[in-house]
Amino acid sequence: MKQIRLKHFLFLLLFLSYVAAFTQPAGYYDAASGLSGEALQSALYNIIKDHTSRSYEQLWTDFQTTDAKSNGMVWDMYSDVPGGTPAYEYTFITDQCGNYDEEGDCYNREHSIPASWFGDDSPMYTDLFHLIPTDGYVNNKRSNYPFGEVGSASWTSTNGSKLGTSDYPSYSGVVFEPIDAYKGDFARNYFYMATRYKDVISSWNSPMLGDDSYPVFTEWAANMLMEWHANDPVSQKEIDRNNAIYAIQQNRNPFIDHPEYANLIWGTALADEPTNHVTNFSANAITLNWTDAVGGILPDAYLIKMSASGFDNITAPTDGTVESDGFWTKNIAYGIEKAVFGNLTPGTTYYFKMWGYTGSETGIDYKTDGEVLQISLQAP
Secondary structure, X not given: OOOOOOHHHHHHHHHHHHXXXXXXXXXXXXXXXXXXXHHHHHHHHHHHOOOOOOOOOHHHHHHHHHOEOOOOOEOOOOOOOOOOOOOOOOOOOOOEOOOOOOOOOOEEEEEOOOHHHHOOOOOHHHOOOOEEEEEHHHHHHHOOOOEOOEEEXXXXXXXXXXXXXEOOOOOOOEEEEOOHHHHHHHHHHHHHHHHHOOOOHHHOOOOOEXXXXXXXXXXXXXXXXXXXXXXXXXXXXXXXXXHHHHHHHOOOOHHHHOOHHHHHHHHOOOOOOOEEEEEXXXXXXXXXXXXXXXXXXXXXXXXXXXXXXXXXXXXXXXXXXXXXXEEEEEOOOOOEEEEEEOOOOOOOEEEEEEEEEEEEOOEEEEOXXXXXXXXXXXXX
């Protein structure tokens, strides 16, 4: 997963964490203190699991406290126009669907993570953190398409939400794009779901999910959600909603209370780079030795590529692509590793680049923005 650069948002995230802390139960996140990566995700899972599950019918009543505007109307993120006047608004209960023929007819219960992705199973089917009231017609248009960023829209709602072909790097399928003002809300909903259902999410089916419990998301989805999270920071709406849901379900969304948790789990590649690069020459071979990175997030292994034609001729690995011209070496945590390259031509200079990766030798997940080692050596 590529590093997400969030330096511009660091102060804002810390400030929002400070503000949100006043509404958190004392000690609620103590077990997560000082952790990062999967260890942090697992700690948060243990904190927020086993919530009080609601019935599908109870959601209609719950929305009146979780999703009410200041004027008492339904807060529908698919039709709302922040700072402006939406084309329509809904009254709780009175305007719930029902049948609909067009926008503005009624509101219903939208699974922001489509229920088909998890087979309509419980308790996620009624988990309020990803269930929201939305216009029925727009909800139907969204269907079970993943969230994304639309390049060519086939349909646009009255508030500017779009359905169409994705132009986000590495995904070209049909996606639904909410307006910018609510992208962060949906990203943090997804971070919550990926954490609350860490024990079962590997069996869910979606272009946004990677069939694993960590890091959960496919690379393009993780990168996009992290960008949405950064560009649309936590709002008072979300803080209020988090508190209202806590009163109902008795669990919280950690990524609203502590926005920095998302970066600690999904936004950072290797904690540190391997060090102590040493060489040993014998029998027309070059041996590379190094000390593992240290920290909470380590690669499963390393991929080293060699060339006699210069650094520019060493291509970076591609996520999920089998590498036939690399040297795979397994990880020995916090220890010394080595890779031996033999049958070399004496007197020839060879060039090496190294990358950390997760996954297997048939499906790597490229973890760095650039190589962690770049060194040229002359064979004996």
